[in-house]
Amino acid sequence: MDQVRIIEIKESIFANNDLEAERLREKLKDEKTFLVNLMASPGAGKTTLLLRTIAMLKDEIRIGVMEADIDSAVDAEKVAAAGVKSIQLHTGGMCHLDAGMTAQGLDEFGTKDLDLIVLENVGNLVCPAEFDTGAAKNVMILSVPEGDDKPLKYPLMFTVSDVMIISKKDVAPYFDFDVEACKARARKLNPNIEIFEVSSKTGEGFEGWADWLRREVKAWNGEAGKSVSMG
Amino acid sequence: MDQVRIIEIKESIFANNDLEAERLREKLKDEKTFLVNLMASPGAGKTTLLLRTIAMLKDEIRIGVMEADIDSAVDAEKVAAAGVKSIQLHTGGMCHLDAGMTAQGLDEFGTKDLDLIVLENVGNLVCPAEFDTGAAKNVMILSVPEGDDKPLKYPLMFTVSDVMIISKKDVAPYFDFDVEACKARARKLNPNIEIFEVSSKTGEGFEGWADWLRREVKAWNGEAGKSVSMG
Numbered sequence: 001m002d003q004v005r006i007i008e009i010k011e012s013i014f015a016n017n018d019l020e021a022e023r024l025r026e027k028l029k030d031e032k033t034f035l036v037n038l039m040a041s042p043g044a045g046k047t048t049l050l051l052r053t054i055a056m057l058k059d060e061i062r063i064g065v066m067e068a069d070i071d072s073a074v075d076a077e078k079v080a081a082a083g084v085k086s087i088q089l090h091t092g093g094m095c096h097l098d099a100g101m102t103a104q105g106l107d108e109f110g111t112k113d114l115d116l117i118v119l120e121n122v123g124n125l126v127c128p129a130e131f132d133t134g135a136a137k138n139v140m141i142l143s144v145p146e147g148d149d150k151p152l153k154y155p156l157m158f159t160v161s162d163v164m165i166i167s168k169k170d171v172a173p174y175f176d177f178d179v180e181a182c183k184a185r186a187r188k189l190n191p192n193i194e195i196f197e198v199s200s201k202t203g204e205g206f207e208g209w210a211d212w213l214r215r216e217v218k219a220w221n222g223e224a225g226k227s228v229s230m231g
Numbered sequence: 232m233d234q235v236r237i238i239e240i241k242e243s244i245f246a247n248n249d250l251e252a253e254r255l256r257e258k259l260k261d262e263k264t265f266l267v268n269l270m271a272s273p274g275a276g277k278t279t280l281l282l283r284t285i286a287m288l289k290d291e292i293r294i295g296v297m298e299a300d301i302d303s304a305v306d307a308e309k310v311a312a313a314g315v316k317s318i319q320l321h322t323g324g325m326c327h328l329d330a331g332m333t334a335q336g337l338d339e340f341g342t343k344d345l346d347l348i349v350l351e352n353v354g355n356l357v358c359p360a361e362f363d364t365g366a367a368k369n370v371m372i373l374s375v376p377e378g379d380d381k382p383l384k385y386p387l388m389f390t391v392s393d394v395m396i397i398s399k400k401d402v403a404p405y406f407d408f409d410v411e412a413c414k415a416r417a418r419k420l421n422p423n424i425e426i427f428e429v430s431s432k433t434g435e436g437f438e439g440w441a442d443w444l445r446r447e448v449k450a451w452n453g454e455a456g457k458s459v460s461m462g
Contacts, residue, residue: 042272042356042385043377070357072383093387095326095357123384125273126301126326126355145376145399146274152303153354154273156324168376174402 004076006088007108009068012100017131021099024134032221033111035119036213037135039157042123044143045167047075048200050118054082056210061217064114066105068097068122075120085114096127099134115226116217125154136220139163144177151185158186163194165209170199235307237319238339240299243331248362252330255365263452264342266350268366270388273354275374276398278306279431281349285313287441292448295345297336299328299353306351316345327358330365346457347448356385367451370394375408382416389417394425396440401430
């Protein structure tokens, strides 16, 4: 495995992020690349969830991971060690990625020979919710230790996400987290949100999440997917 | 206890936030009001820590709490129920407070007859670190479930904080959290950072944190503090 590349992303020059996001989404559709924008608080377990997801799916789906952070390359190094293509994006202090920044990252990364690219956004429940990255789907993780009231306090994040993953279920006995109340709060904001309950430590609940990814990648890229380069 | 007031804070009009913050800090010094800016990720336990701190100190220090959130008033209601003056600030989607926004909140809240005001900032490790609120001290909480690598990924937050509180120590047996590695990472960014390790559930470690507050309030406000209004 090569050393992880670190790309310094520049603040986007596009005035109309929604338009830019729509353009990027169409391009990725044409290229048969399913881009997932993965969002969560710092420490919710985005990277750990990704590592288990990669272990389950890497023999059937060609996965790449773009890690976005203010600083450090610790996440991209972990993902690279798991045996999938990865790159570290540094946001220059910015609290989110927009579509232009995502496109810069994808240009450097390369989408060829990948069916699924996961963009691990900056750890933050506020800013990333405000910017369409151009991803096909938004997925957010809420970990049990954060508390079941988060949909009340960060409503936009739950409104813009296609999927909520309730993570760290293995430590639920040590926290007062009302799963049903949390799900009801998320669904009040977003009646169509898909919800999975998982533990990245034990693997509980991963089959449902992996099946969702299989189904969505297939629906986006078509049965055949892109032709594999033999070069 | 009156119903909690909710104030909609407007985006600040001041071009030079550092200057505005310095002005506010001088005003609070003259008024003998010690303002603490409390920052953390969503779900790190800011409000729960505050509730135990209030229970310990409210009979010796006159405390007020300003809760800043994108939405909801759940935190301010909890603090009001604990028997101290509180107000809810809504940031209109903004991921942080700057000095102008803090001053707006203080004007509505009133600082008379309060020795210590805690500003509970928006749950976020990125944006709040970038804006001086005018507080006398910055305090940040890192909870055990978030992981010991956070100083590597959000360095500015640890650089600008006078105090790091490692919270949720009671669940440490269920997480891989290297306390010494975490402290070393924080001190590498900020050699003078004061560190307390606490559990808001059991009360472990609260004496050190409460003593720090007692000492700092006294140093800022003077032995006598402000004269108590008898009106």
